[in-house]
Amino acid sequence: MPLFGTDGVRGLANGPLTADLALTLAQATAVVLGQGRSADARRAEGKRLTAVVARDPRVSGEFLSAAVEAGLASSGVDVYDAGVLPTPATAYLIADMDADFGVMVSASHNPAPDNGIKIFARGGVKLPDIVESRIEAAMTGEKLQPTGAGVGRIRRFADAEDRYVVHLLGSLPHRLDGIHVVLDCAHGAASGVSPETFRDAGARVTVIGADPDGLNINDGVGSTHLDVLSRAVVEHGADVGIAHDGDADRCLAVDANGNIVDGDQIMAILAVAMKERGALVDDTLVATVMSNLGLHRAMEAHGIRVATTAVGDRYVLESMNENGYSLGGEQSGHVIMSEFATTGDGLLTGLHIVAEMARTGKSLAELASVMTVFPQVLINVRGVDRERVADEVVAAAVAESGAELGDSGRVLLRASGTEPLVRVMVEAATAEVAQAHAEKLAAVVQERLAL
Numbered sequence: 001m002p003l004f005g006t007d008g009v010r011g012l013a014n015g016p017l018t019a020d021l022a023l024t025l026a027q028a029t030a031v032v033l034g035q036g037r038s039a040d041a042r043r044a045e046g047k048r049l050t051a052v053v054a055r056d057p058r059v060s061g062e063f064l065s066a067a068v069e070a071g072l073a074s075s076g077v078d079v080y081d082a083g084v085l086p087t088p089a090t091a092y093l094i095a096d097m098d099a100d101f102g103v104m105v106s107a108s109h110n111p112a113p114d115n116g117i118k119i120f121a122r123g124g125v126k127l128p129d130i131v132e133s134r135i136e137a138a139m140t141g142e143k144l145q146p147t148g149a150g151v152g153r154i155r156r157f158a159d160a161e162d163r164y165v166v167h168l169l170g171s172l173p174h175r176l177d178g179i180h181v182v183l184d185c186a187h188g189a190a191s192g193v194s195p196e197t198f199r200d201a202g203a204r205v206t207v208i209g210a211d212p213d214g215l216n217i218n219d220g221v222g223s224t225h226l227d228v229l230s231r232a233v234v235e236h237g238a239d240v241g242i243a244h245d246g247d248a249d250r251c252l253a254v255d256a257n258g259n260i261v262d263g264d265q266i267m268a269i270l271a272v273a274m275k276e277r278g279a280l281v282d283d284t285l286v287a288t289v290m291s292n293l294g295l296h297r298a299m300e301a302h303g304i305r306v307a308t309t310a311v312g313d314r315y316v317l318e319s320m321n322e323n324g325y326s327l328g329g330e331q332s333g334h335v336i337m338s339e340f341a342t343t344g345d346g347l348l349t350g351l352h353i354v355a356e357m358a359r360t361g362k363s364l365a366e367l368a369s370v371m372t373v374f375p376q377v378l379i380n381v382r383g384v385d386r387e388r389v390a391d392e393v394v395a396a397a398v399a400e401s402g403a404e405l406g407d408s409g410r411v412l413l414r415a416s417g418t419e420p421l422v423r424v425m426v427e428a429a430t431a432e433v434a435q436a437h438a439e440k441l442a443a444v445v446q447e448r449l450a451l
Contacts, residue, residue: 003139004132006312006417010107010116013060017115019067026071026103028138029119032131033101034077038122042100048152052102054082054090054160056189056247059214060115065105068117072103073152075144082160084212086189086248088345089164091124095342096163098122106189106247109224112215124342125321126314165197168347171340173277174359177202180238181354182254184229185210186222190248194347198242201351206236218245223252223333223346230258240357240364242350243333249313250333251346253353255364263333264295266353268371270335271304271327273356279326279339280304286319286328286336288312293410293427298371312417313344374409375431377438379424384449386415386422397444401426401437409434413441422449 003009009025011017033039034049042049051072055061061084069079077100082093087104094102101121107114119127119135127135181203185191191210198205208228209221221228223243233241233254241254253261267285274280284305287295291306299306307325309315313334320328320338329335334344341348357364394413402411409428416423424442428434 002133003136007108007314008116008118010110010114012113013064013115017064017117019063022064022067022117023071024139025117025135026068027075027143028135028141029101029103030072030075030077030144031138031141032135033119033121034075034144039100048150049077049100050080050097051077052080052082052090052094052097052099052157053105054085054102055105056217057084057187057191057212057214058107058112058115058217058246060113061105064115064117068103068105069154073154075152076146076150077152079152079154080157080160081154082157084189084192085160085164086193086345086347087118088249088341088343088348089160089193091120091343092164092167092341093157093160094120094122094124096167104247108247108249109218109222109245112217112219126317126343128318161193165193165200167340168197168351169200171348172201172351172355174355175202176351176354176358179240179354179358180204180206180236182206182208182229182232182236182238182241183210184208184221184232184241184243185248186218186244186246187212187216188218188222188244188246188248190244190347194244194248194350197347197351198354203354206232206238208232222246223250226252226254226260230254230260234258240354242354244346244350245333248346249344251335251349251353252333253350253364255368257365259365261364261368262373263329263331263335264292265368265371265373266333266335266349267327267329268295268298269356269367270337270352271299272302272370274327275302275304281324281326284323284325286316286325288316288330289412289414290425291331292376293374294372302370311414317343374427374429375434376425376427377431377434379438379442380416380421381424381442381445381449382421383451384422384445385451386420386449388449389413389415389422391448393448394444397441401441405433405437409437411437411441413445
């Protein structure tokens with residue numbers, strides 16, 4: 001099985017993801033990403049390569065980031081240690097200081113025992129599959145082992161957070177004065193920077209889930225546990241709730257009545273607003289195959305085309321970069337605004353949603369009504385061989401359900417990129433119809449693909 005998954009290398013810390021693995025991976029990264037004209041030019045000037053390293057607050061991030069920094073410095077790379085910061089902050093800082101690459105140590109929305117390593121190339125962009133394969137292959141090859149003045153230095157990136165906050169505030173089309181926001185930071189990487197930024201933008205802020213202790217990240221809070229935020233918004237009489245995940249590259253929202261506004265609805269709001277002010281390039285939104293059918297219908301009604309990609313914000317970003325599009329994302333809350341970011345940014349997204357509320361004077365519920373959400377049922381089928389997802393009998397069952405649903409729904413069946421399971425997703429005009437088709441297909445998958 002390949003080392004890299006849908007979003008970097010991820011696993012149980014001190015299980016498959018050890019300090020040795022992190023160090024070796026960093027050394028291989030220095031070999032592969034240390035090639036090319038820009039790297040050669042730096043060396044010709046007598047300069048070392050540079051990298052930004054950050055992490056979320058889970059306890060294992062301390063030893064894993066130390067191992068990553070050791071691997072890079074031992075390979076002749078100067079490391080700027082940004083400490084605990086969101087993933088999108090890391091990506092931004094790589095571009096802002098013209099670093100050669102960067103590493104984020106985080107397992108995103110996973111529980112505290114897990115961790116992960118995400119690698120970004122120059123400009124703060126995620127790596128294409130072919131480069132990840134080259135890094136994995138380089139892990140068993142020769143390492144860079146400079147001596148003396150050739151080894152890298154590790155420095156504290158003292159103003160990393162300030163640079164990111166200034167960038168976020170500079171992106172806003174409207175201040176947030178007069179709006180009461182509840183922020184759920186998932187006891188994660190946004191716990192310090194998100195409340196600070198929303199307050200600086202003028203919002204009245206109530207904070208929950210912002211007391212990380214290294215072990216409580218994503219534990220009953222954050223974008224995967226929105227019931228906590230929903231209750232808090234209603235209890236505090238707030239206008240809106242914004243939820244991040246552990247590394248803050250996602251944003252989901254809650255309206256004043258405690259109703260969830262997901263990534264598809266957020267993209268719909270932003271797409272319509274951007275089109276109105278001429279900022280939506282080619283009147284196109286990029287979304288993955290998992291986005292709700294309601295998003296497609298809403299965008300069609302507003303003259304906006306939806307370009308579809310595979311699941312993963314990296315694939316959304318690839319499509320955006322190839323075509324120059326300005327907005328894309330996922331139902332899960334990864335939203336990319338390419339004018340301001342190279343990856344999903346939960347703080348940026350949340351700020352712009354609240355700014356649209358402030359600009360229009362509308363509630364989040366009013367803004368979200370631009371899209372009608374089709375009932376969606378998702379069943380994760382475990383204990384099956386995900387490599388055989390193209391089985392003929394399974395494909396025939398999917399085609400049959402699709403034909404029965406017609407224009408009133410759709411079916412999607414895909415192997416997970418991060419877990420040993422197959423996902424069955426069905427959308428229909430009613431929840432009952434969606435559930436019936438999903439259960440029928442899940443049974444076929446369980447029978448045909450059983451290990």
